[in-house]
Amino acid sequence: MRLLPALLFTVLLTGCAALPTRVQWSVVIKNGTTAPVGNAHVLFREFESVGGHIAQGGRKKDAIAPPPIPDKATVVWESENGEKHRQEVEVLKKLKLKNEVEVVFTILPDNQVSVTEQPFFKLPANWKVVPR
DSSP: OOHHHHHHHHHHHHHHSSSSOOOEEEEEEEEEESSEEEEEEETTTTTTTEEEEEEOOOEEEEEEEOOOOOHHHHHHEOTTTSSSEEEEEEOOGGOSSSEEEEEEEEEEETSSSEEEEEEOOOTTOOOHHHOO
16 A cells, blocks of 8 residues: 555656746847837737837847747838838747747848847846845
8 A cells, every 4th residue: 555655656756747847938129220110029920029119229028928939930110211121030940048038039220130049037046135
């Protein structure tokens, strides 16, 4: 009888360890041009990121985007003169990290879009909050 609880515990332990972790990632859209852009968004599946008007050098971020990270996304924006732009970009192939990552879509001066990544910010392990 002692074997049954131990066996059950082992199955539960290894079964839970084998479950995939939920992907956490965020979408950042950045204006890398020298002028403001308007109506800027990142689109994939049924998702549309925050964005809208972004000042030169500015950025907007969706804290958590829906998993999984898409293979491709479409970036749309309007330049200062009202010209509409739309570019499909590779996403998943450009990433080294697949979890806890900010995917940064940068609108460049030549009306192209670059896709880069940066890990989520984490506080150092030895950092402590000191109450006042």
